[in-house]
Amino acid sequence: MKSEGEIVEILAAYDLTRSFRAAAELAGTDHHTVARYVARRDAGLPAEPRLDRDRLMDGFRDKLVELVEASNGHVRADVAHDKLVAMGYQGSGRTTRRETAAAKRALRSGQRRVFRPWIPEPGGWLQFDWGAGPTIAGRATSLFCAWLAWSRFRVVIACWDRTEPTLIACLDATFRALGGAPTHVLTDNEKTVTVGHVAGIAVRNPDLVAAGRYYGVSVQTCVVADPQSKGGSEATVRVAKADLVPTDANLLDDYAAFADLKAACELFTEQVNARPHRLLGRPPVEALAEEHVHLHPIPALPHVATFGTTRTVSRDSTISFGGVRYSVPHRLIDTRVWVREHGDELVVVTVDSAHGPAEAARHAKSTKGHPRIIDAHYPPRSSVPASKTPRARDPHEQAFLDLGDGARSWLIEAAACGAHRVRAKLGEALELARLVGAEPVDRALGAAALAGRFGDGDLAALLDHQRHSGHAAPLQPSGDASLQQGLSGWEQLGQ
Numbered sequence: 001m002k003s004e005g006e007i008v009e010i011l012a013a014y015d016l017t018r019s020f021r022a023a024a025e026l027a028g029t030d031h032h033t034v035a036r037y038v039a040r041r042d043a044g045l046p047a048e049p050r051l052d053r054d055r056l057m058d059g060f061r062d063k064l065v066e067l068v069e070a071s072n073g074h075v076r077a078d079v080a081h082d083k084l085v086a087m088g089y090q091g092s093g094r095t096t097r098r099e100t101a102a103a104k105r106a107l108r109s110g111q112r113r114v115f116r117p118w119i120p121e122p123g124g125w126l127q128f129d130w131g132a133g134p135t136i137a138g139r140a141t142s143l144f145c146a147w148l149a150w151s152r153f154r155v156v157i158a159c160w161d162r163t164e165p166t167l168i169a170c171l172d173a174t175f176r177a178l179g180g181a182p183t184h185v186l187t188d189n190e191k192t193v194t195v196g197h198v199a200g201i202a203v204r205n206p207d208l209v210a211a212g213r214y215y216g217v218s219v220q221t222c223v224v225a226d227p228q229s230k231g232g233s234e235a236t237v238r239v240a241k242a243d244l245v246p247t248d249a250n251l252l253d254d255y256a257a258f259a260d261l262k263a264a265c266e267l268f269t270e271q272v273n274a275r276p277h278r279l280l281g282r283p284p285v286e287a288l289a290e291e292h293v294h295l296h297p298i299p300a301l302p303h304v305a306t307f308g309t310t311r312t313v314s315r316d317s318t319i320s321f322g323g324v325r326y327s328v329p330h331r332l333i334d335t336r337v338w339v340r341e342h343g344d345e346l347v348v349v350t351v352d353s354a355h356g357p358a359e360a361a362r363h364a365k366s367t368k369g370h371p372r373i374i375d376a377h378y379p380p381r382s383s384v385p386a387s388k389t390p391r392a393r394d395p396h397e398q399a400f401l402d403l404g405d406g407a408r409s410w411l412i413e414a415a416a417c418g419a420h421r422v423r424a425k426l427g428e429a430l431e432l433a434r435l436v437g438a439e440p441v442d443r444a445l446g447a448a449a450l451a452g453r454f455g456d457g458d459l460a461a462l463l464d465h466q467r468h469s470g471h472a473a474p475l476q477p478s479g480d481a482s483l484q485q486g487l488s489g490w491e492q493l494g495q
Contacts (some may be wrong), residue, residue: 002029002033002047002048004036004047006027006029007037007047007048009027009034010023010024010027010029010034010037011033011038011041011047012026013026013027013205014034014037014038016318020032020034020038022033034256038049043281055095055406056089056090056091056095057089057091057095057096057099058467059087059089060084060087060091063083063084063087063351064080064084064096064100065085065103065106066097066099066204067080068080068104068107069105069107072107073104073107073108075100077093077097077101079099080094080096080100081093081096081097083270084096084400088396089301092117098342103109106234106374107422111232118149120148120149120150121150121289121294122151122290122294123180123182123183123291123293123294123295123296124149124150124152124182124183124184124294125148125149125150125182125183125184125185125186125223126146126147126149126174126178126181126182126184126185126186127146127147127148127149127185127186127187127236128144128145128146128170128171128174128185128186128187129145129187129188129234129236129237130142130143130145130162130190130237131143131186131237131238131240131241132241132245133158133159133241133244133245133261134244134245134246134254134255135254135284136254136255136256136258136261137257139160140461141158141159141160141258141261142158142159142160142161142162143156143157143158143159143237143240143241143244143245143265143413144156144157144158144159144166144167144170144174145236145240146170146171146174146236147235147236148178148182148288148291150286150287150291151280151284151287151288151290152279152284152287153178153273153284153287153288153290153291154240154269154273154278155177155178155269156236156240156244156268156269157170157171157173157174157265158258158261158262158264158265158466160258160341161341162190163190163192164192164205164207164208165305165306165307165308165309165340166304166340167192167193167208168207168211168303168305168306169210169302169306169340171185171211171215172298172302172303174445175215175222175298176298177251177293178292178295179267179292180292180295180296180297180298181215181216181217181220181295181296181297181298182217182294182295183217184217184218184219185212185218185220186220186221186222187219187220187221187222187275188221188222189202189221189222190461191205192205192208193205193208193219193221194221202471203222204219204221207305210303210305211303214299215299215303216296216298216300239272239392240265240268243268243272244261244265244268244434252390257344258344258455265332272284273285273426276415290315302355302357303355304338304351306340307338307339307340307349307351307356307357308338308339308340308341308347308349309321309338309339309340310334310336310337310338310339311337311339312333312334312335312336312337313328313333313335313336314331314333315333316336317329317330317332317377317378318373319334319337319339319348319373320363321339321346322368323368324365324366324367324368324370324371325371325372325373326346326348326361326366326371326372326374327361327363327371327373327374327378328348328360328377329360329361329362330377330378330379332350332360335350335374336465337349337350337360338350338351338357340466341365344364345362345363345364346362346363346364346365346367346372347359347361347362348360348361348362348363361374361377390408390411392476396426396427396430397426399430400426400429400430402438403429403430403433403438403439403441403442404445405442405443405446406442406443406445406447406449407429407441407444407445407446409445409446409449409450410449410454411426411448411450412449412455413421413449413452414449414454419454419455421456422449425454425456427460428459428460429445429459432459432460432463436463436481440463440466440467441463442468443461443466444459444462444463445459445467447462448462
């Protein structure tokens with residue numbers, strides 16, 4: 001047999017001389033050899049016929065295929081080789097590995113799923129998925145990535161969590177960014193969307209179904225490992241993470257605050273929709289202008305679930321969220337409010353059927369043991385503590401308090417000083433009021449409170465003093481006078 005180089009030289013010599021003998025003389029071979037190669041070339045056959053030799057694997061190939069099919073393509077080549085050796089196979093392990101790989105390729109080619117290209121219609125489908133965002137101040141974030149299938153318009157929103165209220169709020173923000181809602185919304189089988197599976201059928205989350213009904217969209221879940229129903233949203237997540245999450249590849253700096261990540265997501269959404277798409281040949285923002293006529297309008301107000309979870313305001317005008325108490329306006333006591341996290345803040349919202357949603361309070365998030373109380377949420381405090389405000393419990397007490405402010409002051413001071421027979425002295429004041437009138441008695445009671453006169457007969461003495469002297473208050477001794485004995489007597493001691 002001739003080598004490939006020799007065969008090429010023989011054929012080139014024949015093309016030059018057009019003579020078998022002349023070509024044989026030039027190539028240094030026999031003219032019959034030249035004739036054979038030229039005849040095979042003219043017939044469109046290979047220059048050298050393939051010689052099928054007997055192989056050591058020929059008698060064991062069927063058994064190897066059987067092992068591959070029985071294991072569904074998972075059998076290891078070394079295991080298959082040991083089994084063939086036990087049956088008398090004398091070939092090398094390298095041959096077994098090559099034949100095992102060929103058998104696995106043949107098996108996969110018969111089991112391979114064939115996907116038909118998905119051609120979405122305008123206004124038909126919106127896909128979304130979640131991606132892991134960067135860590136900010138030691139706390140993980142998430143990226144909500146939505147993709148309008150026909151126009152390839154993308155929306156990326158930064159979130160602290162992936163809870164149900166956050167999901168619905170992101171969908172609401174996406175619909176408003178698109179200027180309407182499509183017919184279907186397609187996503188993965190997360191617990192916020194699918195609560196379980198029964199006989200392979202996904203059971204929808206009733207809260208999300210209610211939100212979909214509110215916006216007029218049908219919530220669908222994708223088929224597992226189906227690139228046609230998940231490829232678009234997964235590609236959106238992959239591109240968003242590549243441009244937003246700091247890595248060694250993109251050399252992005254860490255985000256100092258959540259607001260920085262939010263601004264970066266808005267900038268990414270603007271840039272990615274303004275540049276031409278590879279499949280569309282034009283920017284998605286231009287395609288969205290055409291698709292916008294196929295989107296249906298959404299309600300002016302968001303769904304109530306976007307406001308967060310519900311809480312009932314306690315009697316101390318606070319709510320509990322995450323084990324921390326936050327104050328709200330006192331007018332909301334015993335009412336239901338909605339609470340949600342917004343970045344590093346906690347937002348409390350009320351929903352009124354007449355006026356719609358309204359923000360009731362906003363607090364910086366706190367930790368357990370550190371409640372957040374705002375004084376403006378409570379009514380102004382009285383100058384007199386509630387515990388020192390007299391409240392009558394029977395007609396006798398009410399009659400005394402009706403004498404005036406002096407009577408109230410006398411009662412408060414007398415109680416504080418531990419005066420004796422307070423109730424009996426209330427009766428004495430009422431008797432004097434019937435004799436001389438309520439106004440003089442109330443004035444005398446006020447003077448007694450100022451002077452600390454709560455003994456028996458003090459009230460009558462003050463009334464008599466006021467009646468004769470005309471002073472509204474009892475005379476107070478000056479600072480120069482003192483009842484204390486002097487020390488002059490000690491001067492005579494020892495003389």
